[in-house]
Amino acid sequence: MMDAIDRVPVLADVAAAAGVSLSTVSRVITGRAPVSEKTRSRVMEAVAQLGYRPNAAAQALVNGRSSTVAVIANHTLRWGYAATLHGIEEQARAAGFSVMIAVVESSDPAEVRRAIDGVWSQPIAGAVVIDFDAVGAATLDALPHNVPVVAASGAWQPGADRPHAYLDDFEGARQATDYLLSLGHHTVHHVAIPSTSEHSGREWGWRRALTDAGRVVPDVVRAGYDPESGYAAAERLDPGATAVLCGNDEVAIGVARRLQERGVSIPRDVSLMGFDDQPFAAMWVPSLSTVGQDFVGLGKRTFAMLHSWILSNEQPAHSTVLPRLVLRQSTAGPRPGA
Amino acid sequence: MMDAIDRVPVLADVAAAAGVSLSTVSRVITGRAPVSEKTRSRVMEAVAQLGYRPNAAAQALVNGRSSTVAVIANHTLRWGYAATLHGIEEQARAAGFSVMIAVVESSDPAEVRRAIDGVWSQPIAGAVVIDFDAVGAATLDALPHNVPVVAASGAWQPGADRPHAYLDDFEGARQATDYLLSLGHHTVHHVAIPSTSEHSGREWGWRRALTDAGRVVPDVVRAGYDPESGYAAAERLDPGATAVLCGNDEVAIGVARRLQERGVSIPRDVSLMGFDDQPFAAMWVPSLSTVGQDFVGLGKRTFAMLHSWILSNEQPAHSTVLPRLVLRQSTAGPRPGA
DNA sequence: CTGAAAGCGCTTACAG
DNA sequence: CTGAAAGCGCTTACAG
Known part of the structure; x- marks a missing residue:
């Protein structure tokens, strides 16, 4: 049992232990000025012995900048969000940055304000907003402009003044829909997840592909976002549908489960596509055709943009990566006669 | 396009704008001392107009304490970790705390040290270590004792001097194994995930149940942790197994998929149990019997313990919650004659 | 109720 | 190469 919390050693303790001035200790710690080898090793010894670590609050105060970035998001648990966060964290860590997370529960202005105040009162070097939904969009709008902010987003949005890293799910949905049509389906149905604006990139891409092809x-x-909501949504699906594109893999799996319970065979009776290629997509029976989205890569790109902004003080350009179709067993041509 | 980053207003700016002293502004901000209503409203106006937010680095420095806690973990993406993190975040947010995440990639001492240095140089009020694996354990051992630290863990471990919030997966595995035996299976096989110590709570609980029942x-x-590793592990499973307990649901789903591909029927030929009750467990066909673990609740309890320690300066006691069996369609008695 | 002053733990010119 | 001093933005006794 260890109740007592020892006092944290400070610079002055090290200086006293090593018998040198504060300035000297600071110099060996930062490495930003020459120090004799002898003094240096004496200081290092004291540092090691006391277990000294510079106080980041004091450093942030005097340096006027910190090395922590905030990630602001509506969720941390859903696949796309968690994977993006993971990518950001990994890249930030590699660059020597700490990451702080701030969850914004809703787009209610008071809630958005609470979250922003919480984050903005911290010593942060910058922030990334995960702009996958309406909450992300609302947060982005309300953010002050005195700290670099980069957004991670699905599809390009008109009028974004902040730098965005995109995944282009509009294009992914369009390609998926085109693919389904190319298989011979008359049209493609869509089970949507909640989205940023009234119409998400995914929904718009699907819509565009159908319109361009002159289809109904x-x-x-x-x-919603999870399998249960897909399961429930399957009840509302047109019984005549032969091809269905879902807003994500979780929903697709829920839809699949419900259809299969009703004796509908996938892909013989209905072709089904998911979105994201999350880890379970390949496991489902039949394995799920989907649109592969590199969320981890998105997170990394987003941090890289933020990092360059922080270092250069120049706002970076948007960046986009195209998704790719991942074709597995859940898609096929319609049954002859369907 | 908004390249310019405005200068952040500081306390002195507000004081100047309101025509009062720094002390007065500080008093209205903190609310920790009486201020006349007239002065107060004048200050608030200046605050609002300038968009002033106290500099957290300065506050942390002078207050000697911060309101951010660190979460130290080996992963942020796997279900149990992500859900625990989610619970911590939610509870912390409710208490007005920010959360910082620090990922420790391996138990290599240099890596552990890097992570700890990164976290300990921040102004943190406390930390929680997600102690689900060997990396968590190594981190816990290396942590300084000058800040409150609480661990979130699966099963009770001998000699833990830090407060732990447990889930008791030992007991969960024991109950699951007992249940499978009660169905009439001669013994139960185990597909394990990586674990904290040589033997995890899950593995030990399973072992104990068999031993107590006098079974082989x-x-x-x-x-590993994911479906793919379960899929691969299925190849190494004893072909005579009639009941299998898996270390988590992901692995169980991988095992199920492989068995089903080989024409093995679940539960007719093999009863299969997962662990955790993560969102896909109920979706699988057949839906997966499993051990329900409340990771979100674990995270909340862990933060609550840390919070009480921070407030009271008294180290909290350990806390434990028992898992519960979630019985679905993947378990049944052995086939007559099996 | 209000202001002037000291101090939190650091870094960085400024002198040697 | 090294030390004394000022200052980063706050809060909090200490005087009025």
């Missing part, structure tokens, strides 16, 4: 655009079936 | 303890099949 069926009513969208709205779902 | 089969060789453990080792897997």
Whole structure:
């Protein structure tokens, strides 16, 4: 049992132990000025012995900048969010930055304000906003302009003044829809996840592909993010549908489960595509065709943009990566006669 | 396009704008001393107009304490870790704390040291270590004792001097194994995930149940954390197994997929149990019996313990919650004659 | 109720 | 190469 919390050693303790001035200790710690080898090793010894670590608050105060970045997001648990956070963290860590997370629960102005105040009162060098939904968008709008902010986002949005790293899910949805049409389906139905704006990139991409091909655009079936919501949404799906594109893999798996329970065979009766290529997509029976999105890579790109802004003080350009179709067993041509 | 980053207003700016002293502004901001209503509103106006937010680095420095806590973990993406982090974050946010995440990639001493230095140089009020694996354990051992630290853990471990919030997966595994035996299986096989110590709570609980029942303890099949590793592990499973307990649901789903591909029927030929009850467990066909673990609750309890330590300066006691069996369709008695 | 002053732990010119 | 001093932005006794 160890109740007592020892006093944290400070610079002055090291200086006293090593018998040198504060300035000298600071110089060996920062390495930003020459120090004799003898003094240096004496200081290092004291540092090691006392277990001294510079106080980041004091450093941040005097340096006028910190090496922590904040990640602001509506979720940390859903696949896309968690994977993006993971990518940001990894890249930040490699660059010597710490990361702080701030969850914004809703786009209610008071809640957004609370979150922003919490983050902005911290000594941060910059922030990334995960702009996958309406909450992210609302946060982005409310953010002060005195710290670099980069957004990680699905599809390009008009009028974004902040730098964005995109995944282009608009294009992914369009390609997926085109693919399904190319298989011979008359049209493609869509089970949507909640989205940033009224219409997400995914929904718009799907819609565009159908319109361009001159096909009927069926009513969208709205779902949440998880398998259960897909399961429920399957009830509202047009019974005549032969091809369905879902807003994410979780929803697709829920839809699949419900259809299979009803004796609908995938892909014989219905072709099903997910979105994201999250770890379970390949495991499902039949394995799920989907649109592969590199969220970890998105996170890394986003941090890299923020980092360059912090270092150079020049706002970076947007960046985009195209998703790729991952074709597995859940898609096929319609049954002859369907 | 907004390249310029405005200068951040400081306390002195507000004082100047309101025509009062620094002390007065500080008093209205902190609310820790009486200020006349007239002065107060004048100051608030200046604050609002300038968009002033106290500099957290300065506050942390002068207050000698901060309101951010660090979460130290080996992963942020796997279900149990992510859900625990989520619980911590939620509880911390409710208490007005910010959370910083620090990922420790391996138990290599240099890596552990790097992570700890990074965290300990920040102004933190406390830390929680997610102690689900060997890396968590190594980190816990290396942590200084000058800041409150609480660990979130699976099963009770001998000699833990730091407060732990447990989930008791030992007991969960024991109950799951007992249940499988009660169905009539001669023994239960185990596909293990990587673990804290040589033997995890899950593995020990399984082992204990078999030993207590006087059954044969089969060789453990080792897997990773994800479906793919379960899929691969299925190849190494004893073909005579009629009941299998997996270290987590992801692995169980991988095992299920492989078995089903080989024409093995679940639960007719093999009963399969997972662990954790993560969102996909209920979706699989057949839906997966598992051990429900409340990771979000674990995270909340862990933060609550840390919070009480921070406030009271008294080290909290350990806390434990028992898991519960979630029985679904993947378990049944052995086939007559099996 | 309000202001002037000291101090939190650092870094960085400024002198030697 | 090394030390004394000022200052980063706050808060908090200490005087009025």
